Amino acid sequence: MSNDTLNTVFLDAATAGETRPEPSDEKRIIIRTVNLRKTYLKGGIETHALRGVNCEIYTGEFIAIMGPSGSGKTTLFNMVGGLDSPSSGRVFIDEVDVAQLTAIELAFLRCRKIGYIFQQFNMIQYMTALENVTAPMAFAGVSPDESRVRGMQLLDLVGLKDRWFHRPIEMSGGQQQRVAIARSMANLPTILLCDEPTGNLDLKTGREILEILCRLNKERGVTIICSTHDTRMLDLCDRLIWIRDGQIERVARRDEVTIEVSTINNETEA
Numbered sequence: 001m002s003n004d005t006l007n008t009v010f011l012d013a014a015t016a017g018e019t020r021p022e023p024s025d026e027k028r029i030i031i032r033t034v035n036l037r038k039t040y041l042k043g044g045i046e047t048h049a050l051r052g053v054n055c056e057i058y059t060g061e062f063i064a065i066m067g068p069s070g071s072g073k074t075t076l077f078n079m080v081g082g083l084d085s086p087s088s089g090r091v092f093i094d095e096v097d098v099a100q101l102t103a104i105e106l107a108f109l110r111c112r113k114i115g116y117i118f119q120q121f122n123m124i125q126y127m128t129a130l131e132n133v134t135a136p137m138a139f140a141g142v143s144p145d146e147s148r149v150r151g152m153q154l155l156d157l158v159g160l161k162d163r164w165f166h167r168p169i170e171m172s173g174g175q176q177q178r179v180a181i182a183r184s185m186a187n188l189p190t191i192l193l194c195d196e197p198t199g200n201l202d203l204k205t206g207r208e209i210l211e212i213l214c215r216l217n218k219e220r221g222v223t224i225i226c227s228t229h230d231t232r233m234l235d236l237c238d239r240l241i242w243i244r245d246g247q248i249e250r251v252a253r254r255d256e257v258t259i260e261v262s263t264i265n266n267e268t269e270a
């Protein structure tokens, strides 16, 4: 994993006419939610998973979302990522109201602008690491040859140069999550949504995963939103958002909370 590798991946994308995240000093709002609500109805029971979430996230930020199980973190990701629609309220990506997009525009947003990483890795079991990484490129119209080169570069980027042809069952959890990061970057998104990416990993492996995400954020300006119970996030993120019972309880910059680590640790154990 080197800067050269990172540069090659993104330069190749630029040559191919792709848009790519540019590190920039200029901060603008990339994600905004306005009074976001989501109510699930199951078996006649209503669950108010989100109860009026207002937040603004700026380009290039690394945001940690902290909150106990059931507080609404995954629901918030699903709304922001356009995987599900809110019961009411609005999500703006680059100041475009996601609800106003046509089906094709929404598919473009999900495919090209936003990458996803999940706690369970969500690999396709019968595909090799390389095939898992290149699968989303086919949806974006990237040629097979280009996909293969870019897929290999992305696997190299996450430290898996020697695992191109391994299947998920032949890899550790940490390796699978590295493949998942490479896959999330397949179409060079500007936003990465990471839903408890270290939840299934031991401390050391989790830390390595967070450091890869941190590099993508710092070196390439990818905006990262990462939910976690994990206080190891503290020294990597720019801001923390605490969510509880479907509402934002608190937003703070990292430097405002580092002295409170032990308190946070107790509060966020789920």
Ligand code: ADP
Pocket: 040, 041, 042, 047, 048, 049, 067, 068, 069, 070, 071, 072, 073, 074, 075, 076
């Ligand atoms: P978190 O990711 O913070 O653990 P979730 O967003 O998954 O929380 O869940 C928030 C609440 O919404 C929980 O009470 C959960 O049981 C409920 N919930 C989530 N998804 C569904 C669903 N598809 N149908 C019904 N209830 C759901």
Ligand code: MG
Pocket: 073, 074, 075, 195
């Ligand atoms: Mg969740």
